[in-house]
Each structure stands twice: as structure tokens, then as C-alpha cells.
Amino acid sequence: MPAPFVDPRPLYETESPLSTRVGAFGRYLVVDEASQSLFDDVTREVARHSPVLDIGCGVGVPLLPVGPAAFDRPDMVAGDLSIRQLRSIGMAASGPPPGLLQFDAARLPFRAASFGSALARHMLYHLPDPRTAAAEAARVIRDDGLFVATTNSSRSRPELQDAHTEAATDLGGRLVERMSTNFDAESGGSKLAGSFLEVRAEPWSGVLAFPGVDEVLDYYRSAAYFEMAFDTAADRARLAGRVAEILRSRFGDGPAPLTVGGAVFICTGPVR
Ligand SMILES: C[S@@+](CC[C@H](N)C(=O)[O-])C[C@H]1O[C@@H](n2cnc3c(N)ncnc32)[C@H](O)[C@@H]1O
Incomplete structure (x- = not known):
């Protein structure tokens, strides 16, 4: 079953939500x-594959x-849907x-074979059909070019995911499908195969070594699945409070690492 499509633009x-997450990865990711x-x-x-195109560059880091x-x-050259x-x-x-442009990954405004490499980092899951963006990336890189896509595993952050599922269920919140389901470590390779002769999938793993539950909560509040669980700020505050209790019962007042x-x-x- 394909994941229901969530329009990424409001997210x-x-x-600030993406900056918070990028900041948390920058400070706490240990691989x-x-x-x-x-x-x-x-x-x-x-x-070694210049020039470089960053598709869905986010906040630049x-x-x-x-x-x-x-x-x-x-x-x-870096581009994104989000003008802000x-x-x-x-x-x-x-x-x-840097060279910045607003563009949609499904319709890149570049001639064929303009780049040595193209990157789509943690973004292909936002496309209704990631294959259209893969085909566009294949079109704009040279024959000897390189395309790199990164994503999460469907099992990433189980500690936070489980706490969120438990708390949202208790409080009657909306549970949404994981954002990366449309292109995750498990499903992504098959969506790239039609556009490239060789697709190598390399796993990565580590921890977000948060010093405590408070820092996990800052990160959690920037996540789309938290935002989408309830329509009002008051309900979301209750949700965050419940998640904090669950995480504290697991981690106490010490470090709160997420896998x-x-x-x-x-x-x-x-392949063109
Ligand atoms: C999770 S962020 C990742 C940003 C950055 N690549 C990184 O690794 O931190 C996903 C980004 O993809 C962008 N995005 C989503 N759909 C897009 C599309 N169709 N075309 C271009 N950018 C898109 C979003 O605006 C957001 O900046």
C-alpha cells in the first residue's frame, strides 16, 4: 500500500522546524x-563530480x-520548493x-547533462512519485555523473516513535504514516532502479545522543507527525507532556539517545 501523500509545502x-532538526543532527548525531x-x-x-546540484536543499546544511x-x-546550485x-x-x-533557485524536483529547470552530480538528501519521500524526481536527476547529470539520495529506515527513532504512538493513542490524536515511507531505506532502491543502471544501497546507523529528555522534546516538537497529531496548540502541549513522561520513565534524568x-x-x- 503506498503511503497517503502529505503535501510537504506547509511543513x-x-x-524553523527544519533548522531545529538540522541543528539537532549537527549537535547530537554520532554514527x-x-x-x-x-x-x-x-x-x-x-x-570529483562538478558542478553539483542540491535538490531539496532545505536550509542549506x-x-x-x-x-x-x-x-x-x-x-x-541548490534549490527547494520553500522560498522562505x-x-x-x-x-x-x-x-x-550560493546559487539558489526555487524549483520542483519533479521538473528541474536545467538542460540535460548539465551537472557532474546531483543530491537528493532526505527529500525524495516528499514526492507523490519519487520516480519522477529520480528520472529528472538522471536527465540533468552527465553520462559519467553521480546521483546520491539519502533517507531514513522505517525503523529509525523507535524510542520516540513508540512514545509518540502510545501518547497520541491515549489522548485521541491523529496518527499519521511516517513521512519517509514513500522513499525509505527499505523501499527506495526499487524506485531508483528505472533511472540508473547501477544503484548501490549503503546502510548508515548511529544515535542522536541527546543529553536529556528536554532536548528530545525540542526535536520532537519540530516533527511533522507531532504537528499533525492535533489541530490546537493546547492539545499538542498535552501530547508533548505525555511523551515527556513516557521518555522520562525510560531514560530518567540522564542521556536520552535515539537510535x-x-x-x-x-x-x-x-538512463534517459
Ligand atoms: C527533510 S528536508 C531535507 C532538506 C535537506 N536536503 C537536508 O538534507 O537537510 C526536505 C526538503 O525537501 C523540500 N521539498 C519537498 N518536496 C520538494 C519538491 N517537490 N521539490 C523540491 N524540494 C522539495 C522541502 O521543502 C524540504 O526543504
Whole structure:
């Protein structure tokens, strides 16, 4: 069963929810050694395939340190549906602003074979059909180009997911399908296969090593499934309170690590 489509635009209308999540990943993500070498290898490989297109660049710094941030390279073009997020990147630029464009991943405004590499990091699950964006990425990279897509596993963050499910069920909230179901570590490969001759799926895993439950809650409140559980702020506050109780019964006042993981898909041989 395909996941019901959730329009991503309201979720990224302002930059603050994604900035909060990117900040949490930047501060607290600790990955195992194999994942770190994977991230480093892919970042080096992307650097060898210039120029770089960042599709769905968000706030300019990716959740996972796989490939460059919008400011890292002068040869990078970055784009997103969200104009507010793009503005926030432009405003944060200290030197010349990076090449930023508003675009839809399903209709990239570039000629065929314009890029050495293209990145779609934690974003293909927002497309009603991720295959259309994969086909567009294959169209805009050169024959010797590289396409990299990152995503979560359907089993990522079980500690928080279970607490949310329990609390939302207790309080009569709306439970929505995980946002990444449409393109996760388990289902993503098959959606890329029609657009690339070679699709390599590499797993990544680690923890978000939150120092305590309060920091988990800041992260939780920035998540779409929290926002969508109730229509009113008062109900969402009750939900956050209940989740805090469940997490405190598990972690006490100490560190509150969440298990995370997913896949990096490395694709070559674009099919046009
Ligand atoms: C979870 S964020 C990931 C952002 C960034 N790539 C990262 O790794 O942090 C998903 C991003 O995809 C963007 N997005 C969703 N659908 C899109 C589409 N059809 N075309 C372009 N961007 C899209 C959203 O606006 C959001 O910035």
C-alpha cells in the first residue's frame, strides 16, 4: 500500500522546524565507524563530480553530513520548493550567496547533462512519485555523473516513535504514516532502479545522543507527525507532556539517545 501523500509545502513554510532538526543532527548525531567512512567517501566522490546540484536543499546544511552544504562549494546550485528556507540561506551567507533557485524536483529547470552530480538528501519521500524526481536527476547529470539520495529506515527513532504512538493513542490524536515511507531505506532502491543502471544501497546507523529528555522534546516538537497529531496548540502541549513522561520513565534524568539509521543510495549510469 503506498503511503497517503502529505503535501510537504506547509511543513516547510518557515525555516524553523527544519533548522531545529538540522541543528539537532549537527549537535547530537554520532554514527558508527563504517557510516562515517561511507559519508566521507561519498563526500569526496561528489567533489570529483562538478558542478553539483542540491535538490531539496532545505536550509542549506543537510541533516546528514553526506556531500557539501550550500556554502561549501562555488560550483554548487541548490534549490527547494520553500522560498522562505531559500531566503534564510541567502541571509546567512557571509560571502557571495550560493546559487539558489526555487524549483520542483519533479521538473528541474536545467538542460540535460548539465551537472557532474546531483543530491537528493532526505527529500525524495516528499514526492507523490519519487520516480519522477529520480528520472529528472538522471536527465540533468552527465553520462559519467553521480546521483546520491539519502533517507531514513522505517525503523529509525523507535524510542520516540513508540512514545509518540502510545501518547497520541491515549489522548485521541491523529496518527499519521511516517513521512519517509514513500522513499525509505527499505523501499527506495526499487524506485531508483528505472533511472540508473547501477544503484548501490549503503546502510548508515548511529544515535542522536541527546543529553536529556528536554532536548528530545525540542526535536520532537519540530516533527511533522507531532504537528499533525492535533489541530490546537493546547492539545499538542498535552501530547508533548505525555511523551515527556513516557521518555522520562525510560531514560530518567540522564542521556536520552535515539537510535537512527537509513540508507545512502549511490547511483550511476543515468538512463534517459
Ligand atoms: C527533510 S528536508 C531535507 C532538506 C535537506 N536536503 C537536508 O538534507 O537537510 C526536505 C526538503 O525537501 C523540500 N521539498 C519537498 N518536496 C520538494 C519538491 N517537490 N521539490 C523540491 N524540494 C522539495 C522541502 O521543502 C524540504 O526543504
